[in-house]
Amino acid sequence: MKYSRLSIWNIVVKCCMSWVILLQACNNSNEAIEFVSESYGEAEIISIDPKKDIDEEYSMKASLIVSSIDYFPLTLPGDMVIGEVAKMIHHNGYVYIFDRHTESIFIFTGKGEFINAIQRKGGGPEEYRDIKDFEVDRSSGNVLIYSPRSQKILHFAITGEFLGAINNKVQHTSFFPISDxxxxxxxxxxxxxxxxxxxxxxxxxxxxxxxxxxxxxxxxETAYREQLLMYPNSSFGFYQVGDSLRLMESINSVVYGVDLEEGRVYQRFAFDFTSANPPRLYDMEADELSTFVEDYKNKKVGGWASLHRVNETADLLHATYFYDKQVCRIFYSKNNKSQVNIGASWMNDMDNIPMPLVETTTNEGELLGYYGSDMLSMIVKHGKSKPSQRILDLEKSQRDAESIILVKFRLKDF
Incomplete structure (x- = not known):
């Protein structure tokens, strides 16, 4: 079976932060709404003022906080191509990739060697009609796929063998396996x-x-309000760090710790964007929310930051957020309570190319992103500075590969 070719635009959006544009356009006026801060209990507050100058030196020199960086081209059988990386999970030495374009789950070693692809789209009892999300069972390494159209969460072995399914009629954004x-x-x-x-x-x-x-x-507990469907919001959901489960909620800009024994969540980290904080939409009255959403659609309110994604290791948090039609990122040291604010562009001065977006973390505390081979060729061809020799050699070897290159790096203490 022949797969679709790589989408250059999707990879540009993922890899070059300086070219990422926030789809939820808004102007710089927030006079129409009055923000009210909410108590976050015992949450650790991470304060970010997007209107202030970013750390320019850190933005131009990744070497100030990056201690090592390695590149691993993915190997794929000749008839397979990954079209759009929608989600990436690293677990126990394996990298799992959800390709939205083909609705497949690809599995590789941490060095990019192909293991298997789960491709069971169809209407049969051991097939899925679509994929909205997937997860990895941390105890076995098996794959769980959420199919809204099938109203099931299907369970597959890493070898592709169908292991069973859980019926699920609850509409949801994210899930995480607790047991079988x-x-x-x-x-x-x-x-x-x-x-x-x-x-x-x-x-x-x-x-x-x-x-x-x-x-x-x-x-x-919250009140369902149809108006919330009209408000664009970013990525969110469960992720694991060590033995702890987290839940990131972008509307509230909060990361919760999850207590599975008690069946509750507690606020662990809260992102305070100071004067650029969005309103607390869950707390608004229905009439107030309707007025706000209508004004938002008509661009009468805006100018705030929106949390997009959080990655976490034992020692640090990495967060990306939308502000002023761009994607910015911040690194926060859990040990030193210090932070480095990176703007819409982060340059790898060791190799003279832009750093990729972080997709996930490894069990060893490394950060993992990727380049598309087409994107890497574009960077080499049009970059302002000559890339390092290892990048030139890598680009040459992958020029016609139509694949992606994993980028694994580790941070220094800061």
Whole structure:
């Protein structure tokens, strides 16, 4: 089976932060709304003022905080091409990639060697109709695929063998396997009135469900409001650091710790964007929210920062956020409580090319991103500075490969 070719534009968006444009356009006026801060309890507050100057020296010299960086081209069988990397997970020495274009899960070693591809799209009992999200069972390395159209979470071995499925009618944004018969589910703003009939429009954003589709525990109770569907928001969901489970919620700019025993979440980190904070949409009254969303659509309010993604290791947090039609990033040391603010561009002065966006972290505390081979060729051809010899050699070897190159790097203390 022949797969579609790499989408240059998708890879440009992913890899060159200086060219990333925030789709949720807004102007610089926030006079139409008054922001009210909310107490975050015991959460560690990370304060960022996007209007202040970024750390220019750090932005131009990744070597100030990067101690090592390595490149691993992915090897693929001749008839396979990854079209669009939608999600990447590293676990136990393996890299799992969800290709949105072909709706497949590709599995590689940490050095880019091909292991397998799960490609079971169809209408059969051991197939999925679509993929919205996937996860990895940390105890076995097996793959779980969420298919909304199939209303199931399907379980596959790393070898591709079908292992079973959990029926799931709860609309959700992200999930995480707890065991073979239990899952944690996060729902940002979708209606689940068919599940919570007795309380709807009040429904939880966090639940633990079993294989019988019974809700065992729940938290983050909120009122369903259709207006929230009109407000663009960024990536969010579960991720794991060590033995701890986290939940990132972009609307509130909060990272929660997840207590699976108690079936609750607690605020672990809160991102304070100072005067650029978005309003607390979950806390708005219905009429106020309707007015706000209408003004937002008409660009009468805006000028705030929106949390996009958080990656975490034992020692640091890495966060990307949208501000002023660009994607910016910050590194935060959990040990020293210090931070480095990077703007919309981060240059690798060791190799004279832009640094990639961080997609995930490794078990050893490294950060993992990627370049598309087409994107790397474009950087080499049009970059202002001559890349290092190892980049020139890498580009030459991958020029016609139509693949992607994993980028693994480690940070120094700062």
């Amino acid at each position: 018969y239990k899952i944690a589910i996060y729902n940002s703003r979708l209606s689940n009135g068919h599940v919570f009939e007795r309380t709807f429009p009040i429904q939880p954003r966090f639940i633990i469900a079993n294989e019988a589709e019974e809700i065992e525990k729940q938290d983050l």
